Amino acid sequence: MEKQRRSTAVGRLLVLSAVATCTFEATFTEGLRSASRFRLSASRRSLSSLSASQGLEFAQELVGDNERQLLSEFRRCYRENPYPEKLNLFFPNEERIISLLYASTSSYTSSSFLSTVDRIFRQLHAWPSAWPLCRKLLSPEHPWSEAYSKQIIAEGFWSPFDFFTVDLSTLRPLQRYPLEELRQQSSTGFRVVERWLKKLEEEGETDEKLQGFLKKFLEQDKINSKEQVMRLRPLEDLLEYLLSTLVDRIFEISDSDAMTAIVTARDLRQRTILHVAAEQGNSILAEQFLQSVAEENRKDFATAKDAGGYSAGDLALLAGYTSTAEKIQSLGGAETTPPAALKFFPAAEGHPKRSDDGGWNEEPGVPPTVEWLKEYSKTSKTSTSQSSSLCEIDAISVDQFDWTVFQTHYVAPRRPLLIKGGVKMSVSDRVKFTRDGLLQIAGTRPVRAFSTPYEDDFRNVPAVEMPLQDYVNFLDQRDQESDFERSEKLSYIFERLKDDEGPLSFARSPPKLFKEHIKLRAAQFSLGGQLMGSPLHYHVDAVNSLIYGRKLWFLKPPAEQEFRKTVVYEDLAKSGGPQGLRVIQEGGDLLYVPQDWAHGLKQCIGLAHEFDVVFRDAGPVSVETVNAGLGVALAGIAFFSFGIITWFVQHV
Numbered sequence: 001m002e003k004q005r006r007s008t009a010v011g012r013l014l015v016l017s018a019v020a021t022c023t024f025e026a027t028f029t030e031g032l033r034s035a036s037r038f039r040l041s042a043s044r045r046s047l048s049s050l051s052a053s054q055g056l057e058f059a060q061e062l063v064g065d066n067e068r069q070l071l072s073e074f075r076r077c078y079r080e081n082p083y084p085e086k087l088n089l090f091f092p093n094e095e096r097i098i099s100l101l102y103a104s105t106s107s108y109t110s111s112s113f114l115s116t117v118d119r120i121f122r123q124l125h126a127w128p129s130a131w132p133l134c135r136k137l138l139s140p141e142h143p144w145s146e147a148y149s150k151q152i153i154a155e156g157f158w159s160p161f162d163f164f165t166v167d168l169s170t171l172r173p174l175q176r177y178p179l180e181e182l183r184q185q186s187s188t189g190f191r192v193v194e195r196w197l198k199k200l201e202e203e204g205e206t207d208e209k210l211q212g213f214l215k216k217f218l219e220q221d222k223i224n225s226k227e228q229v230m231r232l233r234p235l236e237d238l239l240e241y242l243l244s245t246l247v248d249r250i251f252e253i254s255d256s257d258a259m260t261a262i263v264t265a266r267d268l269r270q271r272t273i274l275h276v277a278a279e280q281g282n283s284i285l286a287e288q289f290l291q292s293v294a295e296e297n298r299k300d301f302a303t304a305k306d307a308g309g310y311s312a313g314d315l316a317l318l319a320g321y322t323s324t325a326e327k328i329q330s331l332g333g334a335e336t337t338p339p340a341a342l343k344f345f346p347a348a349e350g351h352p353k354r355s356d357d358g359g360w361n362e363e364p365g366v367p368p369t370v371e372w373l374k375e376y377s378k379t380s381k382t383s384t385s386q387s388s389s390l391c392e393i394d395a396i397s398v399d400q401f402d403w404t405v406f407q408t409h410y411v412a413p414r415r416p417l418l419i420k421g422g423v424k425m426s427v428s429d430r431v432k433f434t435r436d437g438l439l440q441i442a443g444t445r446p447v448r449a450f451s452t453p454y455e456d457d458f459r460n461v462p463a464v465e466m467p468l469q470d471y472v473n474f475l476d477q478r479d480q481e482s483d484f485e486r487s488e489k490l491s492y493i494f495e496r497l498k499d500d501e502g503p504l505s506f507a508r509s510p511p512k513l514f515k516e517h518i519k520l521r522a523a524q525f526s527l528g529g530q531l532m533g534s535p536l537h538y539h540v541d542a543v544n545s546l547i548y549g550r551k552l553w554f555l556k557p558p559a560e561q562e563f564r565k566t567v568v569y570e571d572l573a574k575s576g577g578p579q580g581l582r583v584i585q586e587g588g589d590l591l592y593v594p595q596d597w598a599h600g601l602k603q604c605i606g607l608a609h610e611f612d613v614v615f616r617d618a619g620p621v622s623v624e625t626v627n628a629g630l631g632v633a634l635a636g637i638a639f640f641s642f643g644i645i646t647w648f649v650q651h652v
Contacts, residue, residue, distance in 0.1 A: 055084050058123035066104035067116055073097060074123060082188045088170035089129040089196045094136060101144075109147035117144055118152050125163055128170060129196045131242050132203065135249045145253045153250075154257035160265050160273045164247060164289075166239045166280060174235060175563070176458055178225035185458075200238075213238040229536075230563040236280075244284045251292055263293055263301065269412055270307040278312035278328060279414070281321035281559055286312070290331040302332020308408040314338040318413050319596065320559030341409035345400040352398055352421020352588060358548035359435030391418055392581040393555065398422045398590075403517055406592075411541065411613060414594035416555055418583055422590030423545045424512045432506055433547045435472070442503035443469035447527070449491040451567045453534050458565050464491045468527075475529045490569055492528025511545050511590060518613055535564035535571055536598050541613070544591040551585040554578035556598035 059074035077092045078084055097120065105113045121137055124130040138145050152158050168175055173182055173189055183190040197214070204211035213234070220234040254262065266272060277285040293301045303311050310318075313336030316325035329335055394410075398421040410417045431437045448463035449471060455461055466474075471493060478489050497504055501523075508523040509515070538561045544551075560580070564571065572578060580598070585591050 056123070058119045058126070061119050062116065064112075064116070070097065070100050070104075070116075070120065073100070081192055083173070083186070083192070086172045087189060087192055088127050089192050090127045091129055091195065091199075092124070092133060094133050097133065098136065098142075108143040109151075111151065114144060114148055114151055117148055118157070122162075125246075126170065128239060128242065129199065131246050132199075134246050138249050138253055140253055146255070149254045149258040153254060154261050156261060158261075160262045161267050161276065163250075164243070164273050164285060165276055166236055166243060166282060168232060168236065168239070171235070175232060176230065178221050178230075180225050181458070209241060213241045228565045230565070232561075232563070233281075236282075240282045240284050244288060247285065247288050251288070259292060263289070270305075272301070272304055272306075272312065274301060274304070274312040274328070275306055275310075275315055278316035278321070278324055279319050279558075281316065281319060281324050283321075283324045283327045286316075286324055286327055287331060290328065298331060299333045302328050303334045303336070306412070308412050309339055310413050311336050315413055318415060318557070320557030322559075338413070339409075341405075341413075341415055342394050342396065344405045344409055345396050345402060347400070348397040349399045350397070356548070357587070358430075358433060360548050390582055390584045393418060393583055395420060398424065398513075401513060403513070407517070407613065410592060410594070414558070414596065416581070416583075416594055416597060417592045418585065419513070419590040419592070420586070421588050422511065422513055423547055423588045425547070429506070430547065439469055439472060441506070443467065443472075445503040447471055447493045448495060449493045449528075451490045451492075451532075452565060453494040453526075453537075455565075468493075471527065475527075478529055490532050490567055492526065492532040494526045494534075495524060497523040497525055511543060513590065514543055531569040533568040535566050535568040536561075537563045538596055538598055541595045542593045544585070544593065546585045546587055546589050546591070548587045550587065551591075552578065553583040553585060553591060553593075554580045555583065555593060556580040558596035558598075561596055561598040 056074055056078055059071055062071040073092055073096055077090045081090055124134045177185055200214050204214055217234040217238045224230050274289045290298055305311055313325045313328045318338050393416040395418040398419055401419055445468050447468050448465050450463055497508055504525055507525055
């Protein structure tokens with residue numbers, strides 16, 4: 001085994017000597033050709049994210065005479081899991097899989113057999129619980145491993161972007177529930193997770209690092225349960241370490257051509273595997289990728305730019321992962337400073353005109369128990385004080401907006417942006433969002449209200465149900481009371497609008513600035529008053545349109561993300577006000593909150609539209625990101641206002 005490791009090391013040096021004979025950028029040009037082969041092989045449904053949603057996607061391709069027993073084994077372990085569409089934890093029999101492969105042929109280097117190995121690898125990779133079997137499948141002791149490296153990896157039928165990223169969407173229940181809550185919600189689902197954790201404990205008996213990551217995850221799980229907040233970084237770190245052991249195995253069997261294909265690969269945004277690891281804060285993987293490149297070429301690899309001109313270190317810094325950026329800097333030997341993005345927009349031509357209040361009461365007053373809120377709520381729209389203009393993120397006027405600049409320097413590198421006057425709406429459409437207009441169109445529509453969005457998903461609480469008109473009356477009455485911060489008066493509406501929505505169907509249309517560039521996925525309607533809002537949470541990219549009123553937002557980068565199941569006012573009362581970057585959004589403004597950013601708001605009336613970003617000439621882009629199923633983190637509390645919150649997904 002040690003001899004094989006030395007051989008692998010020599011192979012890596014061969015990769016680097018090849019890199020050294022030309023410039024690293026020239027090698028990346030070859031990588032682009034490899035990337036095109038990856039795209040050509042997409043018809044094989046190679047994206048691991050697809051298997052996460054379609055269960056046995058790859059195993060079901062095992063239809064040959066010698067493959068049916070393999071498919072039978074996959075189906076057997078699949079049936080053991082009661083929630084396969086949400087919890088990708090399956091436990092195939094390792095010895096049976098390997099023995100069936102040996103028995104299926106005598107030609108272990110034939111293209112048909114390697115195709116079978118590849119399907120098995122892809123299926124196992126979609127299941128974190130099966131990553132140890134992935135390592136065994138590609139062990140150097142097998143007669144097919146070297147051929148797999150040469151004919152599958154090196155020839156471009158295998159993309160590192162499919163396999164070298166951490167995706168928590170394969171463990172969705174663990175994104176929302178601590179273990180004890182999961183036990184209460186689903187005893188059968190908990191048993192599946194428990195089985196996986198026990199297997200990890202067994203592996204940890206001979207792996208101290210694994211033991212340490214598992215211990216930190218279990219400690220954080222207890223804190224999450226106590227505080228009703230999901231901080232998932234220890235779970236991500238555990239998965240990253242497990243994945244790193246698989247990456248080690250792949251590097252071990254890869255010859256120089258395979259390593260070149262891996263290191264020089266670029267995705268549609270011209271990112272390398274180092275970029276993807278960096279924006280996820282995956283320091284272990286970043287170190288592995290850097291050390292796979294010869295020392296004399298690491299600086300070129302570390303400073304390679306994506307299509308927007310951002311290095312891997314830039315993406316790590318923008319996401320708040322300073323330790324990852326420092327790791328890249330120490331190994332790559334180059335400092336990094338993300339380019340200032342505002343300079344790419346044209347100069348402003350004037351100040352946008354502010355809207356009226358649409359008949360909504362924007363300033364109902366501040367209870368004396370919320371002193372910190374007075375800083376944000378006492379000023380008028382025309383005030384020039386800090387609270388009126390408070391914006392601790394980039395901000396532009398709508399006349400400066402350019403979609404290409406926005407997509408390149410905000411969507412791709414995940415920077416938040418306030419677009420003043422960005423809500424461009426006709427008079428006839430704006431009337432529908434006034435108080436009178438909304439009640440005339442949808443006053444009789446039944447609505448459901450909670451103190452936290454979708455609270456019944458994670459807590460056994462009944463919704464407050466009534467017609468929209470009655471809820472508006474409740475808000476009016478609440479504004480006249482001095483104790484409207486009481487918990488029973490903090491429920492607000494946050495509902496998903498279906499494709500066949502009737503009264504509120506007009507609210508499904510996304511903002512004009514985005515409409516031509518996105519593919520609509522879903523729409524949500526929200527309505528609430530002062531001190532109501534969403535606690536810190538995260539989901540996909542979101543653009544939030546405020547038509548009437550004012551909002552207070554607070555944002556945190558992905559490195560500080562958390563998903564709280566608490567009431568936002570109670571959180572802020574304990575902390576003495578919003579934590580993180582603060583933004584005041586005025587009527588008529590758009591606020592873009594990037595994927596994986598934690599954010600909060602003082603909630604109002606609004607809508608949310610989820611959609612794919614359509615990259616010209618490429619269709620909806622495939623993006624490898626952590627927490628793809630949830631995306632951006634948001635929390636907040638509202639000055640009473642009326643707006644549209646539009647979310648869009650960069651869907652994997």
